[in-house]
Structures are given as C-alpha cells and as structure tokens.
Amino acid sequence: MTKIDSIINVPNSKNKIIIQLKKILDYSKTNKISISIAGARHSMGGHTMYPNGIILNMRPYKEMTIDTINNILTIGSGALWEDAINYLDKFHKSIAVMQAFSSFSIGGSISVNGHGWQKDSPPISSSIISFTLMNYKGEILNCSRTENKELFSLVIGGYGLFGIILDVKLEVVDNETLQFKYIRLTPENYVEYYQKLISDNPKVKLVFGRLRISNKHFLEEVTLNYFEKIKKKPKKIPPHNKKNESSKRLVFRSTANSEYGKRLRWDLENGMNKILINETFTRNNLLNDNVSLIENKDKTSTDILQEYFIPERHFKQYIDKLKDVLPNKHIDLLNITIRSVYKDNDSYLNFAKEKVFGFVFLFNQKKK
Structure with missing residues (x-):
C-alpha cells in the first residue's frame, strides 16, 4: 500500500x-x-x-x-x-x-x-x-x-x-490469418525443435511454450504452441465471449494450491490443443486478450509475477536447476510460460543482451 x-x-x-x-x-x-x-x-x-x-x-x-x-x-x-x-x-x-x-x-x-x-x-x-x-x-x-x-x-x-x-x-x-499448430516435447528437445519448427519456418508469426508444473512429471513436459501465416482473408475481431473467458479463468485459477487442478489444467489445455490444431485466427484476435483471464480475486492471497531471461545455450541446464529450486511448501507455482526474445539494441537498461528465452513465472502466495 x-x-x-x-x-x-x-x-x-x-x-x-x-x-x-x-x-x-x-x-x-x-x-x-x-x-x-x-x-x-x-x-x-x-x-x-x-x-x-x-x-x-x-x-x-x-x-x-x-x-x-x-x-x-x-x-x-x-x-x-x-x-x-x-x-x-x-x-x-x-x-x-x-x-x-x-x-x-x-x-x-x-x-x-x-x-x-x-x-x-x-x-x-x-x-x-x-x-x-x-x-x-x-x-x-x-x-x-x-x-x-x-x-x-x-x-x-x-x-x-x-x-x-x-x-x-x-x-x-x-493483420494476417494464422493457423494454430503445437507439439509436445521434453525440455531437452525444446531448443532443437524451436530452431526447426519456428526459427527456420518463415510462416510462423506468434509462438510460446508452456511447461508442465504438476508434481507428477514436474517440468518433464513442455508444449510448443505456434501460429503460421496462411493465405486467407482475415475476419474482423469478434466481440469478447464473456462465458468462454469466464471458463478459461476458472480452469486457470483452479490450479491454486491444488495438485489435481494443475493436472486437470494440463490435460484440458492439451485436449483443447488437439481440437484447435489447424484452426484459423486473425493476428488481432490472438493479441486481444485481457489480463482478467488470470486475475486473482482471492483476498487472502496475492499473485507474484517474475521473469528470468536465460541465454539459449543454458536452456536445459536452467530447467534442471529449477527442479531443485522451485519445490517449496510456502509458495505455490501456477504457471511457467516460455518466450523467445531477440537482442535489444535500443534500451539502455536492456534485459536481452543476446538472444534469450524468457521464463515467465506466476506464483500464488497466501497472506499472513
């Protein structure tokens, strides 16, 4: 305050x-x-x-x-x-x-x-x-x-x-029309497949990775989610589907302090990926998401967002270290998203001094 x-x-x-x-x-x-x-x-x-x-x-x-x-x-x-x-x-x-x-x-x-x-x-x-x-x-x-x-x-x-x-x-x-693709990997193969499926593919426009965070198979699986440009006239942005957004938020927040919720979310997201594969979206539609999708409305806890920028060559080593550091009974891990960031030549306080992968962590902490 x-x-x-x-x-x-x-x-x-x-x-x-x-x-x-x-x-x-x-x-x-x-x-x-x-x-x-x-x-x-x-x-x-x-x-x-x-x-x-x-x-x-x-x-x-x-x-x-x-x-x-x-x-x-x-x-x-x-x-x-x-x-x-x-x-x-x-x-x-x-x-x-x-x-x-x-x-x-x-x-x-x-x-x-x-x-x-x-x-x-x-x-x-x-x-x-x-x-x-x-x-x-x-x-x-x-x-x-x-x-x-x-x-x-x-x-x-x-x-x-x-x-x-x-x-x-x-x-x-x-504003392009993009087609959804995804693949499930082990973290050991992420950089190799990122280079092959993403960096070497000029059709890819948007991409992110998601690490599995349930205690079962903790950090042993990752999804690489990406969108390729296709030749199709883009549609106008549809109005926000409040019911759909509410459902997404419910699934996301169910992971707080719940091993069952974390497993369920992983299974539901991968099930949805299988359904949505090759589905088309406009670039604007994909970019137009509100942070309320993950909002914490629980007054007894607070969310903490942190990000760490790891050089590509240290990707696997970093995840191995996380397996020892992250398990903690005092704080609850809700999400890890991975994004690739190229070198920043403009900002004086540049966090990307070379090509890095940004690991975005969301934690939930109970208030005393």
Whole structure:
C-alpha cells in the first residue's frame, strides 16, 4: 500500500494536456511534491508510485491516427493496446510487438520495455519509431534513434524517471490469418525443435511454450504452441465471449494450491490443443486478450509475477536447476510460460543482451 497526495486525470487533447501538465509540473516544484505516471497500473510493485506524490492518470489521453502508406500508428500514451488493436482492425493492420495481454497501456509498456510472443523478436523498443516527451522543465522533446537518442534509450524501460511520454509513433504490420499448430516435447528437445519448427519456418508469426508444473512429471513436459501465416482473408475481431473467458479463468485459477487442478489444467489445455490444431485466427484476435483471464480475486492471497531471461545455450541446464529450486511448501507455482526474445539494441537498461528465452513465472502466495 502506497499513500499518495492526489490522482489527476489528464485530458484527451494534445493542446489541453500540454497546458495542464506544465501547470502540474510548476505546482510540484513549488510544493516539492514528486510526480508518478500511471496508465493501466499493471506494473509490478510500489516503486512506480512515489509516496505522498501526485499520480498522473494518463488513460484519457488516447488520440490516434494511422499512416497506412508507411505503416505508422501515432497514439496517445494512455491508450490501451486493446484500443490500438480495435482501431487498427478497421484498416486491416495490427501491432508489430506487444505483450501477451492487450489491457496494458502504451506508455506503461514502453516504460517497462515489455516483450511479446511475436516470433524471434526484440522487445517493444524495436517497434518504436519515435515519441514526444515532456521533461521536468515542461519542454516537449522529440525522441528517436537520431534525435535526442540518449533520452530515447533511457526512457524505454525507464519507468517514467525521465519525463512524461505523450505521443508515440509505432510500427504496424498487416493483420494476417494464422493457423494454430503445437507439439509436445521434453525440455531437452525444446531448443532443437524451436530452431526447426519456428526459427527456420518463415510462416510462423506468434509462438510460446508452456511447461508442465504438476508434481507428477514436474517440468518433464513442455508444449510448443505456434501460429503460421496462411493465405486467407482475415475476419474482423469478434466481440469478447464473456462465458468462454469466464471458463478459461476458472480452469486457470483452479490450479491454486491444488495438485489435481494443475493436472486437470494440463490435460484440458492439451485436449483443447488437439481440437484447435489447424484452426484459423486473425493476428488481432490472438493479441486481444485481457489480463482478467488470470486475475486473482482471492483476498487472502496475492499473485507474484517474475521473469528470468536465460541465454539459449543454458536452456536445459536452467530447467534442471529449477527442479531443485522451485519445490517449496510456502509458495505455490501456477504457471511457467516460455518466450523467445531477440537482442535489444535500443534500451539502455536492456534485459536481452543476446538472444534469450524468457521464463515467465506466476506464483500464488497466501497472506499472513
């Protein structure tokens, strides 16, 4: 719990937001109050909110336009990826790089430099063409790889420490029709098959791995799930199926503190994979998932998300070590997803200094 001074909602207008933010900066300097920036508020930890400070709610600032000739989306930093996807869908375009869930904000994702499940891709930084930044003086600076390039590198992954991100120019791609494929493997064979089925296959666009976490066969099985481009006209994004989403969440949350639930989820997901194999989806449909699918509504526990980036050459060794480290009666492991991340050449605080596999852990911890 972080005590704050106030929350200020910004306007959805470039002229108005600049005027308002300059006034807030003057007020913060005069009264010596720190400013923190918030979007969808999914960034982990109280470090994103300064104690007794002002919180700028950037969510209302979500103006957007598209340049379909050069495939560039200009968007307000408060917009959610969901907003961008729904807008781009009208133009048969899609996001180049983003996280697994569309309920995060553009500015927040840039500030943590999240990565996605786009095939063999660097983090979000690689798809950023430029952005405008208001610094502590109230000056508006354009930041790119050629203009204010040091700030460009620092702001990406900088958690809002260097200014307020306003407008962002992002690379966009075509909204393609993709066909689902999957294979069950032992972890020993994952890297070999990843190279063969994914890296060497130009048709693959999206991919992720999932490790088995039940006590029975703990970390002894993994699924490699991927989507190949096919020649078929993409359909529009269908409305969210609330009943289907509720069922997915129920299956996922049933794994908390339950060996039976973990085994059941593994069996159900693999059974569903067999049914869905060769099923087609649009890129936008696959990217448009909400984090509420895994939300913890139990007030007596909290979820902890951690990620570790492991060089490809250490993949098998890392999993062997996990078998000794992870079993722990005080914390409950709910999920391990594997994603490949290419080297990041843009962010100063780059977590991918070479090609790595990101192991995304979700734990559940009971409160005392």
